[in-house]
Amino acid sequence: MAFSFAALDRRIVYGLVLLCLALPIIFEYSLPPSRMKAADKLYQLVEAIPPGPGKIALLAFDFGPSTRAENEVQAEVLMEHLMRRRVPVAVFSLYPQAVDFLDAIPKRLAKKLTSEMPGERWEYGVDWVNLGYRAGTALFIQSIPKAENLAEVFGKDAEGTRLSDLPAFKGIKDFKQIVLVGEVTGLAGMFNLYVQFFQSAEYIPPLVHGCTSITIPEAYNYLDSGQLKGLLEGLAGAAWYSELLEVANPARTLDSAPMRNTATGIGHMIIIALVLLGNLSAIAVRFRSKKA
Amino acid sequence: MTPDSWQLATILVGGVATIAIYSFLIKENSLYRFFEHLFIGIAAGYGPVYAIRTNLWPRILEPMLGLDIMHFPDGTVSHSYNPLLMLYLVPMLFGMLYYFIYSRRFSWLAKLVIGFSLGASAGLTFKGFFAEIIPQIVTSFRPLVVFEGENLLGMESFSNTVFIVTLLSVMYYFFFSFRVSGKVDKGISFTGRWLMMTCFGAYFGSTVMARMALLVERLEFLIIDWWGALGGIINSTVA
Amino acid sequence: MEGGYRQRLVKFFTFLGGVYFVFEFLMPQAILKSWGIAERHEAISLGFVAIGLVAFGLGIINLFMIHGSKIVFRRKGWLNSIALLTGLLMMVTFSAYDWRLDLRHEINSRDAVVVAEFARDIVMVNADAERRASVPPLPVRLQFLAESAEKLRATTAEAFTNEAVAAQTRANRDVAVAVTNISESLNVLQESVQRLNAADNDEARLAAAQAISANASSLAFLKKQYGRAVTADSYGKRVYSFLFNALFVSLGSAMFSLLGVYIAAAAYRAFRIRTVESSLMMLAALIVMLGQIPFGRWLYSELPEIRAWLLEVPNAAATRAIGFGALVASLVLAFRMWFSIESDKFSGDK
Numbered sequence: 001m002a003f004s005f006a007a008l009d010r011r012i013v014y015g016l017v018l019l020c021l022a023l024p025i026i027f028e029y030s031l032p033p034s035r036m037k038a039a040d041k042l043y044q045l046v047e048a049i050p051p052g053p054g055k056i057a058l059l060a061f062d063f064g065p066s067t068r069a070e071n072e073v074q075a076e077v078l079m080e081h082l083m084r085r086r087v088p089v090a091v092f093s094l095y096p097q098a099v100d101f102l103d104a105i106p107k108r109l110a111k112k113l114t115s116e117m118p119g120e121r122w123e124y125g126v127d128w129v130n131l132g133y134r135a136g137t138a139l140f141i142q143s144i145p146k147a148e149n150l151a152e153v154f155g156k157d158a159e160g161t162r163l164s165d166l167p168a169f170k171g172i173k174d175f176k177q178i179v180l181v182g183e184v185t186g187l188a189g190m191f192n193l194y195v196q197f198f199q200s201a202e203y204i205p206p207l208v209h210g211c212t213s214i215t216i217p218e219a220y221n222y223l224d225s226g227q228l229k230g231l232l233e234g235l236a237g238a239a240w241y242s243e244l245l246e247v248a249n250p251a252r253t254l255d256s257a258p259m260r261n262t263a264t265g266i267g268h269m270i271i272i273a274l275v276l277l278g279n280l281s282a283i284a285v286r287f288r289s290k291k292a
Numbered sequence: 293m294t295p296d297s298w299q300l301a302t303i304l305v306g307g308v309a310t311i312a313i314y315s316f317l318i319k320e321n322s323l324y325r326f327f328e329h330l331f332i333g334i335a336a337g338y339g340p341v342y343a344i345r346t347n348l349w350p351r352i353l354e355p356m357l358g359l360d361i362m363h364f365p366d367g368t369v370s371h372s373y374n375p376l377l378m379l380y381l382v383p384m385l386f387g388m389l390y391y392f393i394y395s396r397r398f399s400w401l402a403k404l405v406i407g408f409s410l411g412a413s414a415g416l417t418f419k420g421f422f423a424e425i426i427p428q429i430v431t432s433f434r435p436l437v438v439f440e441g442e443n444l445l446g447m448e449s450f451s452n453t454v455f456i457v458t459l460l461s462v463m464y465y466f467f468f469s470f471r472v473s474g475k476v477d478k479g480i481s482f483t484g485r486w487l488m489m490t491c492f493g494a495y496f497g498s499t500v501m502a503r504m505a506l507l508v509e510r511l512e513f514l515i516i517d518w519w520g521a522l523g524g525i526i527n528s529t530v531a
Numbered sequence: 532m533e534g535g536y537r538q539r540l541v542k543f544f545t546f547l548g549g550v551y552f553v554f555e556f557l558m559p560q561a562i563l564k565s566w567g568i569a570e571r572h573e574a575i576s577l578g579f580v581a582i583g584l585v586a587f588g589l590g591i592i593n594l595f596m597i598h599g600s601k602i603v604f605r606r607k608g609w610l611n612s613i614a615l616l617t618g619l620l621m622m623v624t625f626s627a628y629d630w631r632l633d634l635r636h637e638i639n640s641r642d643a644v645v646v647a648e649f650a651r652d653i654v655m656v657n658a659d660a661e662r663r664a665s666v667p668p669l670p671v672r673l674q675f676l677a678e679s680a681e682k683l684r685a686t687t688a689e690a691f692t693n694e695a696v697a698a699q700t701r702a703n704r705d706v707a708v709a710v711t712n713i714s715e716s717l718n719v720l721q722e723s724v725q726r727l728n729a730a731d732n733d734e735a736r737l738a739a740a741q742a743i744s745a746n747a748s749s750l751a752f753l754k755k756q757y758g759r760a761v762t763a764d765s766y767g768k769r770v771y772s773f774l775f776n777a778l779f780v781s782l783g784s785a786m787f788s789l790l791g792v793y794i795a796a797a798a799y800r801a802f803r804i805r806t807v808e809s810s811l812m813m814l815a816a817l818i819v820m821l822g823q824i825p826f827g828r829w830l831y832s833e834l835p836e837i838r839a840w841l842l843e844v845p846n847a848a849a850t851r852a853i854g855f856g857a858l859v860a861s862l863v864l865a866f867r868m869w870f871s872i873e874s875d876k877f878s879g880d881k
Contacts, residue, residue, distance in 0.1 A: 008799075010796045010800075013792075013795055013796055013799065014792045014795070014796070017791070017792050017795045018792070031825035031826070032825060033825055034822065034823055034824060034825060034827055034828060034834075034835045035835050036823075036835075037839050038839075064783060065779060065780045065781075065782075065783025065784045065787075066783050066784070066786070066787040067787070068780070068784060069784065069788070097779075097783075100775050100776075124756075125752055135580055135583065135584055136576070136577075136579070136580035136583065136584075139576050139579045139580050140576070140580060142576065143572060143573045143576035143577070144573075146569055146572045146573065147573055148570060153573055159633050159636070159637075159755060159759070160633055160634070160636075160637040160755075161751070161752060161755065162644070165644070165647060165748040165751065165752065166752070201560055216842065217842060217846045217847075217850055218850055218854075220842045220843055220846055220847045220850065221847045221850040221851045221854060223843075223847070224843060224847040224851075225851075233823070234823075236823040236824070261824075261825065262825055264824065265824030265825045265826050265827075267791070268820045268821070268823075268824045268826075269824075269826060270795060271794065271795060271798045271820070272817065272820060272821075274795055274798040274799035275798045275799065275802045275813070277799055278798065278799035278800060278801075278802060278803070279802070279803060279804050281799075282803055
């Protein structure tokens with residue numbers, strides 16, 4: 001009986017995929033990532049923010065374990081850049097499953113930066129604030145732009161400290177003091193909430209987005225319309241951003257984004273090969289049946 | 293248990309849990325089902341406490357009960373109690389109607405609050421619609437021929453033309469209000485369909501990256517963290 | 532007719548739910564401000580949030596009803612149901628425990644918060660002639676502030692100089708850092724109190740009060756930090772972290788990563804290039820895939836640029852065209868929902 005590729009046991013394909021993806025991880029092999037123009041744009045935007053107090057960047061980590069593979073590295077590189085630039089950051093989430101990431105990511109970054117630059121300190125309350133999980137999704141987001149005092153709208157941080165007592169929020173009242181809004185999510189519809197509601201008649205804070213790869217094509221529409229000012233395109237975007245940080249800070253400890261990006265690249269090649277083999281096999285079967 | 297052993301246990305159990313889920317790739321089995329149920333339970337138990345902890349308690353209940361008022365040493369208070377805060381009882385009691393969904397006789401009461409929430413989200417849609425669509429409409433108006441001074445910018449002009457053709461033909465493809473019959477109509481509709489397929493190709497290509505990234509993250513955990521921890525245990529046992 | 536009455540009531544409440552946001556959107560900002568709605572917008576929005584917040588128990592009740600009955604009647608898969616409910620109860624218990632710890636830290640730092648707020652209140656009220664009349668005279672208030680700040684300093688210093696704290700400091704680096712910071716903060720507070728006592732005019736006294744507010748506020752924060760460092764290794768925290776990292780994150784990530792292998796199987800079984808449409812789709816997919824990976828540049832160095840153009844131009848335009856349709860549809864649907872035009876089944880009696 002003639003061999004048909006389409007009839008191949010799917011478990012063999014599963015095994016092959018897992019094995020190929022594992023290779024760069026086993027050998028800790030990584031290649032320089034592809035250039036991502038949208039991530040370049042985001043990098044320049046953060047570079048243009050003047051450091052110091054009197055302003056705040058809001059980062060929404062709206063992701064859970066299901067998309068953390070891409071979103072976590074995106075959140076890390078973006079926040080690392082802001083912390084390096086000494087722009088105070090407030091992290092929060094509209095998604096309860098992100099609560100622990102809100103706590104862990106900034107702490108991890110502070111530790112990493114302190115070990116890279118022993119003389120300097122990144123402290124909670126000064127360099128970042130964790131606002132925790134905020135319920136109400138659209139209802140919550142649309143209530144912020146009209147606030148007369150931002151510290152009052154957010155009230156307390158995740159651990160119950162009044163924001164007005166934290167140095168990062170000292171002097172932060174007006175919506176116009178939000179210099180950047182970063183939305184890192186893989187949830188359908190979550191990003192649109194910021195496009196639709198996070199603006200007042202007088203001011204629209206620059207919105208940037210870390211999206212899972214599935215939503216990259218959709219995000220480009222907003223990038224074109226100017227509703228998005230910068231974009232991290234899935235893992236590839238995070239890897240390129242990491243590369244940019246690397247170039248600017250040679251002493252920086254390498255994160256896992258480039259290695260993961262290389263392994264993901266192998267995954268892409270396998271998919272391309274499988275599509276081609278599947279088609280060739282189908283052509284061969286058709287050819288044989290015609291002949292018969 | 294020391295902090296280190298907790299960490300070790302976390303990695304080891306995390307690896308077992310991951311492998312249990314991957315066992316589904318071979319065939320459906322009871323180990324997979326067990327961990328799947330465990331995950332649903334943990335995920336469901338994660339949100340409610342945080343809803344109370346970071347929202348209901350500090351933002352509504354604490355001020356409503358006056359627990360945020362501070363009594364100063366000179367006998368004054370930080371702020372006087374605002375009786376209007378008691379008005380929050382109205383939405384809270386109204387929200388309690390959700391629980392009537394379990395009663396056959398009174399389940400219609402739950403429909404009141406569900407309807408109210410649907411109405412509120414509809415109201416918000418009006419607000420959000422214009423903020424989202426207007427900048428997109430505005431930026432869709434672009435010149436087909438782009439000049440910089442007196443120089444024709446070929447690539448920009450080409451891109452703008454492709455953009456406009458794609459936008460219009462794809463929109464035309466979705467006009468179901470009338471029958472597409474003429475040659476020109478069909479031509480535009482076909483062009484729209486082909487360009488849309490190009491767009492779907494981009495979606496497929498991006499989806500591959502998303503799926504692979506998820507897989508790579510787990511493999512990285514299994515190979516570096518889990519296998520590393522397991523190797524450490526084996527080595528110390530052998531030694 | 533009872534059914535008709537209920538139906539009308541549901542329709543009325545559905546309409547009522549949307550009124551505020553439509554009104555708030557349509558009315559000019561100046562009118563909203565003059566009517567006092569703009570300043571209450573956040574509080575009103577919170578009222579809407581409160582409706583959903585009290586429903587937090589729905590999911591838990593549902594799961595208990597479905598899986599509880601499975602366990603009681605020993606239906607197929609009852610052991611899995613035990614796992615589900617155990618996971619749920621453990622997560623609720625340990626996240627509640629975590630909250631309890633935070634509340635304890637909050638209570639322990641309350642004395643410093645009161646001093647900070649008192650000092651701030653003194654400065655703010657002094658600048659407001661209207662409010663000044665309703666509080667004791669400034670010298671009296673400042674006297675109270677000096678005494679309470681000194682008391683805070685003394686009690687905190689005493690609490691942090693016993694053997695138990697010393698032992699914790701030796702065992703835990705984070706605790707040691709917090710204790711050192713607290714000790715430094717107490718010295719600064721003492722200096723501010725001395726400045727307040729030594730000041731000979733109101734301006735200097737108010738400046739000292741402002742400094743006390745900042746010092747006490749940072750002391751409150753540090754006391755919390757100390758509390759968190761002490762309890763970081765507690766059994767409850769460890770179990771919570773174990774449940775989150777070992778089970779929740781691992782299972783969640785693994786579950787969704789299965790899609791990675793499924794897409795591979797789909798690639799060789801289902802993606803057939805037979806028509807112009809599928810060829811175009813495959814070509815675009817190839818460009819996007821190769822353009823975003825490190826190997827793409829080996830094949831053709833301009834691939835990332837071509838990918839970017841494809842996403843920026845035809846893709847963005849097609850997505851926008853589809854999006855226009857979807858957005859208009861969502862607006863129409865919102866209208867129909869708001870006026871209960873097509874929801875007779877929902878608003879009906881059954």
